[in-house]
Amino acid sequence: MKSTHIRQILSQAITLGMVVSSALIIWKGLICITGSESPVVVVLSGSMEPGFKRGDLLFLYMNKDPIRTGQIVVFNDGRDIPIVHRVIEVHERRDSKEADILTKGDANDDDDRMLYASNRQWLQQKHIMGRAVWFLPYVGWFTIIMTEKPVIKYILVGALGLLVITSKG
Amino acid sequence: MMCAIASLSDNLNTPSPSAEIQIMNINWFQKQPQGNDEVSLTMNISADLQSLFTWNTKQLFIFVSAEYETPKNSLNQVSLWDAIIPAKEHAKFWIHTSNKYRFVDQGNNLRGKEFNLTLHWHVMPKTGKMFADKIVLTGYSFPEEYR
Numbered sequence: 001m002k003s004t005h006i007r008q009i010l011s012q013a014i015t016l017g018m019v020v021s022s023a024l025i026i027w028k029g030l031i032c033i034t035g036s037e038s039p040v041v042v043v044l045s046g047s048m049e050p051g052f053k054r055g056d057l058l059f060l061y062m063n064k065d066p067i068r069t070g071q072i073v074v075f076n077d078g079r080d081i082p083i084v085h086r087v088i089e090v091h092e093r094r095d096s097k098e099a100d101i102l103t104k105g106d107a108n109d110d111d112d113r114m115l116y117a118s119n120r121q122w123l124q125q126k127h128i129m130g131r132a133v134w135f136l137p138y139v140g141w142f143t144i145i146m147t148e149k150p151v152i153k154y155i156l157v158g159a160l161g162l163l164v165i166t167s168k169g
Numbered sequence: 170m171m172c173a174i175a176s177l178s179d180n181l182n183t184p185s186p187s188a189e190i191q192i193m194n195i196n197w198f199q200k201q202p203q204g205n206d207e208v209s210l211t212m213n214i215s216a217d218l219q220s221l222f223t224w225n226t227k228q229l230f231i232f233v234s235a236e237y238e239t240p241k242n243s244l245n246q247v248s249l250w251d252a253i254i255p256a257k258e259h260a261k262f263w264i265h266t267s268n269k270y271r272f273v274d275q276g277n278n279l280r281g282k283e284f285n286l287t288l289h290w291h292v293m294p295k296t297g298k299m300f301a302d303k304i305v306l307t308g309y310s311f312p313e314e315y316r
Contacts, residue, residue: 050227050228050253050255051227051228051230051253051293052293068246069232069234069246069247069248069289070230070232070234070248070289070291070301070303071301072291072299086230088232088247088248088251088270089246089247089248090244090245090246091242091244091245091246091275092242092243092244092245093241093242093243094238094240094241094242094243097243100275106230106251106253111270132299133298133299134297134298134299135293135294135296135297135298135299136296136297137295137296
């Protein structure tokens with residue numbers, strides 16, 4: 001009886017380990033395929049409405065293609081959280097191919113200059129983490145709830161743990 | 170899965186958009202105190218983008234940008250005006266408008282310069298892949314002198 005019990009616990013632990021490592025493999029795979037450090041992003045604010053709403057999920061892709069007006073980019077120039085806005089101005093240097101980039105949320109009246117860190121007037125390519133290419137509505141609400149209402153996260157983890165323990169394998 | 174099917178059907182759509190932009194007036198054209206040229210202009214924009222709408226289209230984000238080159242910059246793109254088209258019925262339109270956003274050069278290169286006006290559209294789906302395209306209209310130029 002005792003050895004079967006131990007075997008059950010071990011097999012459940014291995015299953016859990018496999019689920020977690022599969023998730024990690026998929027995540028790392030996504031980073032590789034999309035060329036972006038954060039291949040998936042949840043929309044946190046209403047500044048791109050009505051196109052994107054809070055809770056929508058964006059899939060990002062990044063390559064060496066130049067940044068051009070109209071592209072929806074995720075940028076982080078030293079702030080806490082990355083921002084998803086549209087490029088409205090590009091000035092690309094003839095010699096270095098470096099570019100000065102200006103962004104703006106579709107729903108905002110003003111451009112993002114006031115948001116840029118360190119009194120920056122323009123973003124550079126290195127501040128752009130990815131371009132939004134795919135979109136799923138509502139799916140990101142899961143992450144928002146987990147972050148903003150941690151008690152739900154604990155309830156879920158607790159319930160999951162209970163489920164693993166009490167299941168027959 | 171639904172996402173993939175939705176986007177697949179979007180790919181089967183063969184759109185035939187059209188657009189025209191006339192510059193009705195150069196309202197003013199000055200060199201600002203910091204040394205950069207700035208221009209204010211009024212445009213007539215007309216377009217028929219109805220064929221871009223599919224059952225999976227949530228909205229079109231459209232904008233007009235001016236494109237030109239200068240000695241320092243091989244490409245300058247400046248958005249002048251944008252709008253959201255929420256439904257097919259609104260996708261055939263004309264509008265008389267001055268530039269919504271400031272048109273400021275990095276420098277004072279604009280006098281007598283030729284530029285393009287491009288109407289871009291960004292298709293935002295209900296779900297799935299976003300895609301964009303544009304119509305480039307050439308042959309515009311700034312006045313030789315400030316005014």
